[in-house]
Amino acid sequence: MPDKDSPFNTENSAQNAAAEQPDDAKLAAEAATADAEIAKLAADLNELRQTLMRRQADFDNYRKRIEKERAEDAKRHTARVIEGLIPVIDGFEHALAAHREAEYENYRKGFELIYKQLVDNVTRLGVERTDPLGKQFDPHLHQAMDRTETATHEDGTILQVFQPGYLFHGRVLRPAMVRVAVHPGGASKEAAN
Numbered sequence: 001m002p003d004k005d006s007p008f009n010t011e012n013s014a015q016n017a018a019a020e021q022p023d024d025a026k027l028a029a030e031a032a033t034a035d036a037e038i039a040k041l042a043a044d045l046n047e048l049r050q051t052l053m054r055r056q057a058d059f060d061n062y063r064k065r066i067e068k069e070r071a072e073d074a075k076r077h078t079a080r081v082i083e084g085l086i087p088v089i090d091g092f093e094h095a096l097a098a099h100r101e102a103e104y105e106n107y108r109k110g111f112e113l114i115y116k117q118l119v120d121n122v123t124r125l126g127v128e129r130t131d132p133l134g135k136q137f138d139p140h141l142h143q144a145m146d147r148t149e150t151a152t153h154e155d156g157t158i159l160q161v162f163q164p165g166y167l168f169h170g171r172v173l174r175p176a177m178v179r180v181a182v183h184p185g186g187a188s189k190e191a192a193n
Helices: 007-098 102-124 186-192
Strands: 127-130 142-149 158-163 165-168 171-174 176-182
Touching: 007 102, 007 165, 007 171, 102 127, 142 158
Parallel strands: 142 176
Antiparallel strands: 127 165, 158 176, 165 171
């Protein structure tokens, strides 16, 4: 057996050390390459996650916008139907007001039931009837059909309602047709200015 301190063993150790160094360098290079590839894959994964989150947010916004548009479309269609029913309600009111004689009592009760059902159903859909008698004139809600000079009422007070107005979810379907109080001489002062 050779001696540990022999020159033969020293050469052998140097060869072993030289042989191990290329393997270590090779392993270090492979580890660096693997680390770089892992870092690239992690960056790609992060980018894909960000893209997925943006797409999910875009889809949620799209879905909300479509739902809102559908709800608005449904309201518009309902408003059109109700606008068509308002003259029917007016006709019922005129028919009920016209025949107050005793011989029309049974006929009148039937009309009143039908009228009540119609008004209840329209109210359930979101229609609000406006009867502005005694309130201040608002050009967004009322249509002035006549002006009456009077000092007993405040200027702009609604004295008579010719036809009630109707609102549907805050939107005017039909303005109330009204007679408005005007102070004597107030109209001529406004015309002079």
